[in-house]
Amino acid sequence: MNNLLMSEFRKELLKTDCIPKELSHISLRYKELFLLDIENGNIELEEVTKCQCGCDFLEELAKIDRFALPFGSYICKKCGLVITSPRIKSASLPLYYDKYYHPLNYGQEHLEEQEALFEVGQGKKIFNVLKDFLPAKKTLKVLEVGAGTGNVLSELKDEALKYDIEIDELGTEYNQDCIDKAKKLGVNIIYGDLATAEKYGETFDVVILSHVFEHFIDLEYEVNLIKRLIKPDSLLYIEVPGILDLHNKKHYNRSFLGYLIHAHMYNFTMYSLSNLLFSFGFKPIFLNNKVESIFQLGEYYQHENEYVRVLNYLELISDLSFFDENQTLRRWHDSEKEKAKNTEDGMILKKKKARNTEDGMILKKKKSIKLILHMKT
Ligand SMILES: [Zn+2]
Incomplete structure (x- = not known):
């Protein structure tokens, strides 16, 4: 890695006189109010x-x-995990989510103006990712944490019915407007979080965290709560916006700064997520770069540190010409695709074989990155 190039792209990222995302007047107003609430101590940071x-x-x-x-x-x-600091203190999060999260993010003052918190098709997609790994049961108990307006669970139920599977669902959510909307869709939803779900004293076949896990502050605490809600054959579905998928995300302007948001306490790659879950006793059974993932309780092994891979990738996408040259973009795709293939097909590699494959792929990737850098200069 050329140190000069490295420092140049790192310097770019550290700029503060840029506007990574164009904001609507509503977002701008809420941004000012949010800053004011931070200044006067209504929202505390750490x-x-x-x-x-x-x-x-x-x-x-x-x-x-x-x-x-x-x-x-x-x-x-x-480990290569990307962490937000300062972050909003746990005690200030209810106020933050109630008052600022939606208007800042979606540029809408009221939830009614938004159709759903997730794009249509999210619940259907999640079911189809899960379906090959589901325990063979006619009725599945599914918990979704941070279920929003209930669209994911509602779609998931409809999709499961096509396979003669009945879903006995429970959603948890903090936002009352969301809860009301979900109830109208016929989704069983309660006010609360993982701790609330635990009080139900039930276990679930599937626990879904769709764009929720990256918002947690104390990951160990949350994962331990999940462990009390599942059985050995239960599936844990976690979806987060993967750092190594930014080149596919037009709405982030394909830039790292456009992707960063203070409400995400952590930013993951599929392997940094997998390593973290491994440390809590989970094995991945499905992973991809987006990051859509399924975990189950069990033994696994630690992937290598993601530090170098994340920095290599951020350097590549910091060069906008990277996106104009299709061949260059494909090069990253090709090296990544092969690496992810085994898990994406739902196959678990034998420990030793996986290590060999991974080492092989890393060598291949380093070569292609060198080539790209050479082409740039
Ligand atoms: Zn770390």
């Missing part, structure tokens, strides 16, 4: 000095998020 893996060697990647709000991003040198 610095993060340690990664979830215990390492305190955090390197600064960015000083602002997509709204140009002063929330920085740091990458852990030991």
